[in-house]
Amino acid sequence: MTQDQWTAVDGYLTDRLAPADEALTAALADSTAAGLPEIAVAPNQGKLLNLLAATLGARNILEIGTLGGYSTIWLARALPADGRLISLEYNPGNADVARANIARAGLDKVVEVRTGAALDTLPQLEAEGVGPFDLTFIDADKVNNPHYVSWALKLSRPGSLIVVDNVVREGKVATANPDDPAVTGTREMFDLVAREPRLDATAVQTVGVKGYDGLLIARVVA
Ligand SMILES: C[S@@+](CC[C@H](N)C(=O)[O-])C[C@H]1O[C@@H](n2cnc3c(N)ncnc32)[C@H](O)[C@@H]1O
Numbered sequence: 001m002t003q004d005q006w007t008a009v010d011g012y013l014t015d016r017l018a019p020a021d022e023a024l025t026a027a028l029a030d031s032t033a034a035g036l037p038e039i040a041v042a043p044n045q046g047k048l049l050n051l052l053a054a055t056l057g058a059r060n061i062l063e064i065g066t067l068g069g070y071s072t073i074w075l076a077r078a079l080p081a082d083g084r085l086i087s088l089e090y091n092p093g094n095a096d097v098a099r100a101n102i103a104r105a106g107l108d109k110v111v112e113v114r115t116g117a118a119l120d121t122l123p124q125l126e127a128e129g130v131g132p133f134d135l136t137f138i139d140a141d142k143v144n145n146p147h148y149v150s151w152a153l154k155l156s157r158p159g160s161l162i163v164v165d166n167v168v169r170e171g172k173v174a175t176a177n178p179d180d181p182a183v184t185g186t187r188e189m190f191d192l193v194a195r196e197p198r199l200d201a202t203a204v205q206t207v208g209v210k211g212y213d214g215l216l217i218a219r220v221v222a
């Protein structure tokens, strides 16, 4: 199995089940043109997020890590007209690119991109009482994954879903490595989820156009 094969199969799947449209294509193109790294979710992963949100009947979505708003668009497309998505982004330049992409996708009425370190903006969300969120997508600085899961749980209700991206890290997650903060943060997140009785979770490995990684899905049960 090679990256070329994973990419070809992702192309096959995406062409049929998650085809790009003008807003999605432009969001990626403008993100790249603005110098953002090409680390958005793959199209078929974006479609998975969209389907999860739609299946939940999500009305209130939280995203941690916006980048150029590509996953934001997939998630927000599952919302009803009076739904709401708040996306938290540290980098003001990324947030500006995302806001433009989201507006072009016609989603600026339901999406708000908040700038700042998520560990600063999450307590503000709690203070404002904007939760509970039906779905939280965590895809920011991996070292803080345990904190983000704790916050997502705090801002959830029974039945909410928490999805954490990039939890396999080319297999590195299986081996403790104090020199890799992303691995350390992700392993601490797994330990937290495993011992948290209010979460019922699984994680799967994935291959595709974005390489070898994986995602965790946790349901809030109480
Ligand atoms: C992997 S990218 C997000 C990709 C996006 N979810 C997508 O799939 O289209 C991670 C983003 O998290 C942001 N980020 C990093 N540290 C952060 C923090 N402490 N608080 C909020 N956002 C952060 C980065 O600036 C970057 O834009």
Ligand SMILES: [Mg+2]
Residues within 6 Å of the ligand: 039, 040, 041, 139, 165, 166
């Ligand atoms: Mg990711």
